[in-house]
Amino acid sequence: RHLPAEPQAPKGTLEALRAEAAVCTRCPLHANATQTVFGEGPRDAQVIFVGEQPGDQEDISGRPFVGPAGRLLDQVISEAGIDRSRLYVTNAVKHFKYEPRGKRRIHQKPNMGEVKHCRWWLDRELALLKPKLIVAMGATALAALTDVKERLQDVRGKAMAIDGERTLFVTVHPSYLLRIPDEQLKAEEMARFREDMLEIQRLM
Numbered sequence: 001r002h003l004p005a006e007p008q009a010p011k012g013t014l015e016a017l018r019a020e021a022a023v024c025t026r027c028p029l030h031a032n033a034t035q036t037v038f039g040e041g042p043r044d045a046q047v048i049f050v051g052e053q054p055g056d057q058e059d060i061s062g063r064p065f066v067g068p069a070g071r072l073l074d075q076v077i078s079e080a081g082i083d084r085s086r087l088y089v090t091n092a093v094k095h096f097k098y099e100p101r102g103k104r105r106i107h108q109k110p111n112m113g114e115v116k117h118c119r120w121w122l123d124r125e126l127a128l129l130k131p132k133l134i135v136a137m138g139a140t141a142l143a144a145l146t147d148v149k150e151r152l153q154d155v156r157g158k159a160m161a162i163d164g165e166r167t168l169f170v171t172v173h174p175s176y177l178l179r180i181p182d183e184q185l186k187a188e189e190m191a192r193f194r195e196d197m198l199e200i201q202r203l204m
């Protein structure tokens with residue numbers, strides 16, 4: 001006897017892509033992660049924010065930017081007048097890479113091979129969404145979105161044209177801000193991040 005088929009999202013939709021990514025084994029990172037953390041947001045989103053990879057809390061909840069970095073991002077974008085529910089938020093790499101240390105799981109930066117492998121998904125998200133503005137947060141997102149070897153600090157705070165009709169805006173990653181030990185530098189960098197978000201709001 002055949003079991004009734006699972007309801008399937010129509011091909012060529014974000015929902016179908018999400019379902020495919022949920023069982024991704026294209027690179028070894030899937031083995032130790034809880035689940036794929038796919039992008040999230042409306043299918044008609046005109047703006048997409050790209051981070052690095054899910055963190056501990058994202059890995060557990062299955063949703064991007066819900067941990068400390070996500071809370072900082074939420075706060076700063078809402079101060080800039082940006083409504084997160086209108087954004088599509090995703091990551092360059094869709095599985096959490098970490099090193100177990102006792103009971104803790106310590107974030108490990110994805111390498112370029114992992115970023116390249118996972119571009120498979122990011123490229124498809126971009127192709128389906130066709131966003132008018134792409135925001136790269138941090139060097140990993142920048143590397144995933146451009147082939148040019150730009151240094152983050154050289155392009156940060158600037159809008160650049162990529163692939164013809166798209167605009168890429170580059171800023172730092174909110175986790176970087178959370179890690180700055182020096183209070184004065186942190187305040188300065190927070191102020192620049194706020195300015196970047198205001199600029200993004202103007203570009204939207």
Ligand code: URA
Pocket residue numbers: 051052053054055058063064065066067069070091175
């Ligand atoms: N950092 C990221 O780059 N992405 C997340 O989803 C959470 C933290």
